[in-house]
Amino acid sequence: MKLKLICLCATLAFFSGAASATEYIYRDLMANTLPSATCDVESEAKATAAKPYNITRYSKTFCQSQGYGWHVEKVKDEGKATCTPCDGANKGKSQCHLEDVVVTCKRIKPGSVGMLPGKS
Template sequence: MIDTSLKVYSLLLLALVSVLPGSVFATEYIYRDLIGNTLPPQKCAARTEAEAAASEEYNLKKHARIFCESQGYGWHVEQRKSAGKVICEECGEGGGGDRDRFHCHLEDVVVQCKRIKPGSVGLIPGQG
């Protein structure tokens, strides 16, 4: 008798959970697209080295994270939509051997950021 009542309660609980709407457990997000420029390094380098350093994967990930975190608490990188274009500036001054030295950075990097929508997972005090 105890085994059958336990089975009945288990089935009722399973039926109750399956009837609840799926949105109760879903998390909603807010998305925002940002366009930004990376910073050039402090050191000058040959043009090919400077371009490679500017478009390095580590550099892109780091600046994408910084772009999203600058929006405030809770913003994270969802995806990087565009890596932008490499812009190089000559940094040699005068007639020295530094004429072929450059600073390179990326312009117009497009990043999609996301944040949990307030109230979608019980973030509002006193509700839920």
């Protein structure tokens, strides 16, 4: 019984073909993040806007806004911090966001993976 199983596995391994590499579609996006919810001193507001967590979160949102299947490949440019002064009781404080964040998004090319009728 074990000999038959070993022969079957060897035969399947011999006749199986190598899988083809997955092809991707790439797209570069430039966008701005949203300003922080609170007003802080300008230096703290800039530090909050440039946190790696915020960059990761917004870059993911940028790619997902392109449609189903788009994912972040890499962040090319983290952009520059821009601040807006707050009015009213928060005089002297600012809200900051990042402008011109450049992200490369990728998606699996349709038809490059899986079985298609009439294709081998």
